[in-house]
Amino acid sequence: MTELYPAQFYQRTDKGIVKCDLCPHNCRISSNKTGICQVRKNIKGKLYSLNYGQVSSLGIDPVEKKPLYHFHPQKRVLSLGSWGCNMSCTFCQNWQISQQKPELREFKPDEIVETALKKDIGLIAYTYSEPTVFYEYMLETAKIASEKGLKNILVSNGFINQKPLEKLIPFLDAANIDLKAFNQNFYQKECGGSLEPVKRTIEILAHEVHLEITNLIITELNDNLSEIEELFKWLAQINRQIPLHLSRYHPAYKLNKPPTDLEIMKKAYHLAKKHLDHVYLGNAIIENTADTYCNKCGEKLIKRKAYQVKNMLENNKCPECGTELYGEF
Known part of the structure; x- marks a missing residue:
């Protein structure tokens, strides 16, 4: 498989x-140079x-780990994931593959699909790196x-x-989007990106596929509760049933602030x-905060402990009041 595609x-x-139109950086790339992502080159x-076809990570996970x-x-x-990224988050947990070129294996697209079919796996996730x-x-x-029913x-x-x-x-069934903060300055300073395009992506996907959102709460950077509440309100305007995963920050890559206070996580x-x-x-072990409840009567519908x-549910509905739960079950 050629390295150039x-x-x-x-x-x-x-x-x-050349002007790359894939992401909102819209990089203008001179001859023999790459864009911000490191993996798109003007030749x-x-x-x-x-x-293309270069896989840094390939593994089998429970779908809850995505998290969905x-x-x-x-x-x-x-x-599966490859390498490169169009952001440069100071707190990146996967910086070895997003900001560097790791050891890689080559897989053609049909080989990835064939692997899933042989192992009787019905879902493929594009993840790990961006x-x-x-x-x-x-x-x-x-x-x-999609053609094979996955x-x-x-x-x-x-x-x-x-x-x-x-x-x-047209080929997507579900997505989890990492909404890193509800603050443009945070996106610019800590991620090298921009908030508005991410909001647009979420608004589009909310009407097209099953969607869930992740928000990593970071000590002193995006843990202001009034700002976080604006994120909640905005998401609720799109659809208040979209699942939101609040994650606790731990030191990673270039950021060495203390882990997020558990009291802030509870309040959020x-x-x-x-x-x-x-x-x-998601990653703060607090009783019942990983469980799913009926949004009408409050009945517990799904109990989770780790990935158990x-x-x-009965036919995707609450057994107490019959309300159908958002999602695919």
């Missing part, structure tokens, strides 16, 4: 410069993907997977332009519950 979504300009006035709590609970998912920057590989794999999951920072997103959506959880029907504390799941 023709990229989509770019324009050729004067003096051999003689044409843009190429450097990471309202999408085929307990099902196994074949998860899937936007291995767009062509993800798109081709997702197309083949479901595709996008786990992303949401920093993608609208046209590439819309081309991908209860504040979110005022605006949203389904809120979870007890599902009390």
Whole structure:
């Protein structure tokens, strides 16, 4: 498999410069240079993907680990990632593959799908590193997977332009978008990105696929409860049933602040519950905060402990009041 694969979504300009239209950076890339993501290169006035078919991580996870709590609970998912990223988060947990080129294995799209089929796995997740920057590989794999009856999951920072997103959506079934903060200064300083394009991605996906959101609460950087509440209110305006996963920060990569105070996590959880029907504390072990409740009568519908799941739904409905739960079960 060649290292160079023709990229989509770019324009050729004067003096051999190409303008990449994949993500909102819209990089203007000189000859023999790459964009911010490190993996899209201008070679003689044409843009190429450097990471097509190059897999840094391939594993089998429970779907709850993505995290997706309202999408085929307990099902196994074949998860894959490549390398490169269009953000540079100071707190990145996967910086070894997002900011460096790790050891890689080569898999053609049909080989990924065949692996899932042989292992009787019905879900494929594009994750670990940022899937936007291995767009062509993800798109081709997702197309083949859809044709074979498999479901595709996008786990992303949401920093993608609208046209590439819309081309991908017909082959997507679910997504978890990492909404890192509700503050443009945070996105610019800590992530090298921008908030508004991520909000647009969420608004589009909310009407097209099963959607869940993750928000990492970081000590002193985005843990202001009034600011966090604005995020909750905004998400509720789209659909208050969209599941929200609040994650606790731990030191990683360039950031060495103390782990997020558990009291702040609890307060954020209860504040979110005022605006949203389904809120979870993913990596803060606090009793009942990973469980799913009926948004009408309050009955516990799904009990979770680590990745062990007890599902009390009856035909996707609450056994007490008959209310149908948001998601695919």
